[in-house]
Amino acid sequence: MGISRRQFLGFLGAAAGTTAVSVKKSEAAANKEFKGYPGSFGVLHDTTRCIGCRKCEQACNKVNELPLPKIPFDDLSVLNTKRRTQQDAYTVVNRFVENNEGQPVFVKSQCNHCLEPACASACFVKALRKVKTGAVIYDASLCVGCRYCMIACPFNIPAYEYNNPLTPRIMKCTMCHPRIEKGLIPGCVESCPKEALTFGPREKLLKTARQRIEKYPDKYIDYIYGESEMGGTSWLYLSGRPFKEIGMREDLGIQPAATFTSGPLATVPVIVGLWPVLLTGIYAISKRKEKISEEERIEAVSRSVAVAGEVMKAKLAALKDTMTKEKEAAINLEVRRALEEAAKKSESEQQAESAKDEPSDTSKEDK
């Protein structure tokens, strides 16, 4: 499992043109946990030590060759307003509420380099990937600029070059991945005068953090932020104040972002497999219904034709019957009439005989 997961993350940024690695969608939902690449690095940020000097911001600006800001780094008035990471500032320090001793709390923010990054899981061209040093790095040569990584990031870290019309990039902390590969430590860590930042293997940093909490239980909240947030991050935080008071969300949960979308992704192949069967089935049923209703129609027509024939025959017979009867009746009537007429005639003849001299009668008969 560990290996396949590692492969999955490793291949996230596989070179252009290689065949797609089909990811087992069920992995994320399985009862398994990825605790980061063994020996991968992280940074522990002890906010109780931070003095808000912005030296880390300055070092970051320098090693990443970002444009110099209008307000110089030694001007601490920028701390009066809350800031977030920007396309020209991979890291920013913010000042928060007073702590127990009446001192302000400073918190540095930058990419937390999640163990299972939301941005890498969201990227549809594998331009973002988690590498074995622990860094989440970005490849501008693949990026389309859709900004779905920015939607996905629970810490609102990635920034975008909105004013670059044709070749905008996603800009974010790289954990100084190029420096780490050269055996150097991140610029911000190197520049911190108060050792508020400690670079090292994440496992070791977790131990260090626990030791500090144990040693100074009054100084620290008994919690290491980043140990399990969103499945764990390579950056870890210690604080003397509740984390939500220093601008860090406590409601993110411990699930890696990939688990939120593994379900929907897993339904894709099922629909591809099932829908053709379902739809062809519906088609077949509707076709069959059509065929049956057509057959029934033909049958009904022929039946009604047959029935109509019978009825017609009966009707005809009845008609014939009545016609013959009528004919007979007519004949009888005629016969009767003829008889009556004959009777009348003989009667009138008798009358004529009895009154032969009346001429008017003779003229009537002529008509």
Next chain:
Amino acid sequence: MSQETARVNESIFTPFNVISGIIIIAGLIVTVLRFTKGLGAVTNLDNNNPWGIWIGFDLLCGVALAAGGFVTSAACYIFGLKRYHSAVRPAILTAFLGYALVVLALHYDVGRPWRLPYPIFISQGTTSLLFEVALCVFLYLSVLFIEYSPAALEWLGLKKIRSMIVKLTLVLTIFGVILSTLHQSSLGALFMIAPSKLHPLWYSNYLMVYFFVSSIFAGLSMVIFEGTLAHRYFHHKMDETHLKESKDVAFGFGKAASFVMMGYVGIKLIGISIDNNWHYLTTGWGVWYLFELIGFVALPAFIYAIAVREKNLRLVQSASLISIIGVVLNRFNISLVAFNWQLPSAERYFPSWSEIVISLFVVTLGIVVYRFIVTRMPIFYEHPDYQHDN
């Protein structure tokens, strides 16, 4: 025919031409700004709000409202409801134009539009739901193009290719339904990666089901609404079958939409119960949520039911408009209004004028092309040469 010649003699400054002309010119100006000065110059997007109305309206609403294509062709060819046959071509045309414009609009929104084929051909990010959307939209646009092409081929008189494509109808329809199921639902699932940013009332494990089901009644309503407009402006282009069947289509689709919408309200309530989000309904967000669900889903579903029962065409048409607004409202809520709901109001997004201009520009282009096609190609009528082989 006589009407067509009459139109030629008319001045080209008809209200339609003037308004669409102005929008197109404004759109072209913003287009130049977008590709010379960048997104920053024309949009109100920022690092906290990376997606605006070009995604919320042009992509999400565009795809949902173009669902009429797969719904109508499935009803006619798969479910065997042949009496809706005359509605298929207009619906396929609208869907094809809809998807083409969605892709056009994406060229404005993404940073390097010429890389849009990258997720398909260069580097496949298979863990992303956006990959799934990209692949399906690409494939479905191709399917819609083929499904639409017989109308163009009849117009061009290419009988052989046309008859070959017509034979593919069933396969294309099934393929279209599969692809639509996948990407309609995936558009909703896009937001599932950010439970910490989307308000719990709109965030749900069922987001993909909600998007798919709402796309069905969006498609049904769009066919009815579009039919209303088409009757007003292209009545003379319709043949006897189309005119005879169009009432049936409106009532049949209205009835179907009513059922589907009632079901949708049901599964929305199930979603609230499963996440036990009832207490949110008493907040301001809850009122807004109920406004969407009751005012723009339950109400039009009810109006549809009454209108179909009373055979009131006018009422069916009104219900279709309310339903369409409801789907747009839902997509806006998920991508813009309830997204980043925890940010202070000063950091929230509201579209700039240029963003609205581009959205209008894209819609206007669609209407102009639609008008060009329906006044020339056999969309509302059957071509006399092919009347008996459908």
